[in-house]
Amino acid sequence: MYETIVIEEKAKAGVIILSREERRNAISPTMLTELFDALGKYDDDPSIVAIVLTGAGSKAFCAGADFADAMGATVSLLDRHEQQRRFVELLKAIKDLKKPLLARVNGHALGGGLGLACACDIVVAAEDCRLGTPEINVGLFPYVIMAALIRSASAPKKLMEMMLTGERFDAREAQQLGLVNHVVPREQLDSKVDEITAKLTSKSSAVLRLGRRAFYTAREMEYEKALEYLASVLAINTMADDVAEGVAAFLEKREPRWKGR
Numbered sequence: 001m002y003e004t005i006v007i008e009e010k011a012k013a014g015v016i017i018l019s020r021e022e023r024r025n026a027i028s029p030t031m032l033t034e035l036f037d038a039l040g041k042y043d044d045d046p047s048i049v050a051i052v053l054t055g056a057g058s059k060a061f062c063a064g065a066d067f068a069d070a071m072g073a074t075v076s077l078l079d080r081h082e083q084q085r086r087f088v089e090l091l092k093a094i095k096d097l098k099k100p101l102l103a104r105v106n107g108h109a110l111g112g113g114l115g116l117a118c119a120c121d122i123v124v125a126a127e128d129c130r131l132g133t134p135e136i137n138v139g140l141f142p143y144v145i146m147a148a149l150i151r152s153a154s155a156p157k158k159l160m161e162m163m164l165t166g167e168r169f170d171a172r173e174a175q176q177l178g179l180v181n182h183v184v185p186r187e188q189l190d191s192k193v194d195e196i197t198a199k200l201t202s203k204s205s206a207v208l209r210l211g212r213r214a215f216y217t218a219r220e221m222e223y224e225k226a227l228e229y230l231a232s233v234l235a236i237n238t239m240a241d242d243v244a245e246g247v248a249a250f251l252e253k254r255e256p257r258w259k260g261r
Contacts (some may be wrong), residue, residue, distance in 0.1 A: 004031040006056070012049040012201035014042035017056055024063035025055040027112055032086045036093060043097050045261065049208070050200040051097070052193060053120060054104035054155040055113075059184070061103070061129070061192050064111025067138075087112060088144055094119045095216055098209040100200050104193045107178070109148050110168070115145025118179055121212065124193050126186040131179065132168035151219070154178030203248045204242035205260040213239075 008018040016038050018025035042048045055061040061111075065087070082141045092100060103117040105125035114131050117123050125131070133142040142149070142163055153159040157175050162169060171183040200208070214233045218226040237243065241261050249256035 002034045002038070004028060005034045005038060007041075009048070010052075011198070013046065013052055013197045014038075014045065014048045014050075015052045015054070016042070017054055018062050019056045020066075021057040021059075021252075023066055024060035024108070025057075026063045026066035027087065027115070027116070028066045029083055029086065032083075032090055035090060039093060039097065039101075040228040043099055046205075049099060049203070049205045050197055051099055051101045052104055052197060053101060053116070053192075055106050058107055060107040061105045061109040062113025062116055063108065064113045064115075064135075084144065091115070091119050091144070091148060095188070099205070099213075100208055100212060102193065102196060102200070104189065105171070106189065111135055111142060111197075112145055113141070113178070115148045118145070118148040122182075122196060123180045124182045124184065124189065124196065125174070125180045127171050127183050128186055128188045129171045130168040131171065131174045132166065133163045134164040134166045134168070136164065149179065152179050178229075180260075202255075204240070204246065204256070206240055206242050206258075207237060210240075 002019075004020050006019045008015045008017075016035070018027075018031065020026060020028070020031065039051065042051050067086060068208060088198070100122065101120045103120035103123045104128070105117055105123060107126070108129055109117045109125075109131045111133055117131075133145070135142045146163070149159055149163075150156070155177050158173075161167070162177075169177065171180060174180045175183050182192055182196075214230060218230055221229060241259050242256070245258065246256050
C-alpha cells in the first residue's frame with residue numbers, strides 16, 4: 001500500500017494516480033519514493049505494455065513541489081539539495097523506462113508538475129486545465145524541469161515568456177507550444193486516454209522498448225552519428241521474433257500475436 005499514490009491495472013496498462021488531492025497532488029519526498037517504486041514495478045511487469053500517470057480529482061494533475069516539505073525550516077541545505085536531486089533522478093528514470101508513459105492531465109500542471117507531464121512520452125490534457133511555471137513569483141526559477149521543457153517546446157520564445165513571467169497558459173496554448181499532444185473537452189478525457197492506451201498496448205512491447213530508447217538516444221546525438229546508431233538499431237530490430245510475426249500477420253490479414261521479443 002502506498003501513502004501518496006494509487007496504482008491500478010487496466011487491460012495491459014498500469015495506471016499511477018498522484019493522490020494528495022488536499023495538497024493539489026504536490027510532490028513530497030514520500031511521493032518521489034513511491035513513484036520510483038511504482039514505475040519500476042510496472043516497467044518490470046511483463047503483463048504491462050504501457051503506463052498512464054494522472055492526478056486525483058479534477059483540480060490538479062500536480063502543483064509541483066510541496067513547499068511545506070521542500071522549504072521546511074528543519075531541513076538543512078545539504079538535505080534540501082539531496083531531496084531536489086531525487087526529482088532529477090526521477091526524471092532520469094522516466095527517460096530510461098522500457099515502456100511508453102502517457103500523462104493524463106486532469107487538472108492544472110504547474111512547476112514540477114508540468115515538468116513531470118512533459119517528461120512523459122504523450123500528454124493528453126482536458127481543455128480547461130492551465131499549465132505554467134510560477135516559480136518566478138516566489139523568487140525561484142524552473143531550473144530542473146527546464147531540461148524537459150526545452151526538449152518538448154516547439155516555440156522557445158513562448159517557453160521563455162512562460163518561465164520569465166510566471167503566467168499560466170491554457171491547454172490549447174500549451175499544445176501550440178509543443179508541451180501537450182492532445183487537448184479534449186473534460187468529458188472526453190478518459191475516452192481519449194483509453195483510445196491512445198489501447199493503440200499502445202496493441203503493439204509489440206519489445207519494439208516499443210527498442211524504439212523509445214532509440215528516440216531519446218538519437219535526439220542527443222549529432223546527425224551523422226545518429227544515422228549510424230539508428231541503422232544499427234534497425235538491424236537489431238529486424239532480428240526480433242515479433243518482426244516475423246508482424247509480417248506474417250500482415251500477409252495473412254489478421255491481428256498479430258506478439259511475443260514481446
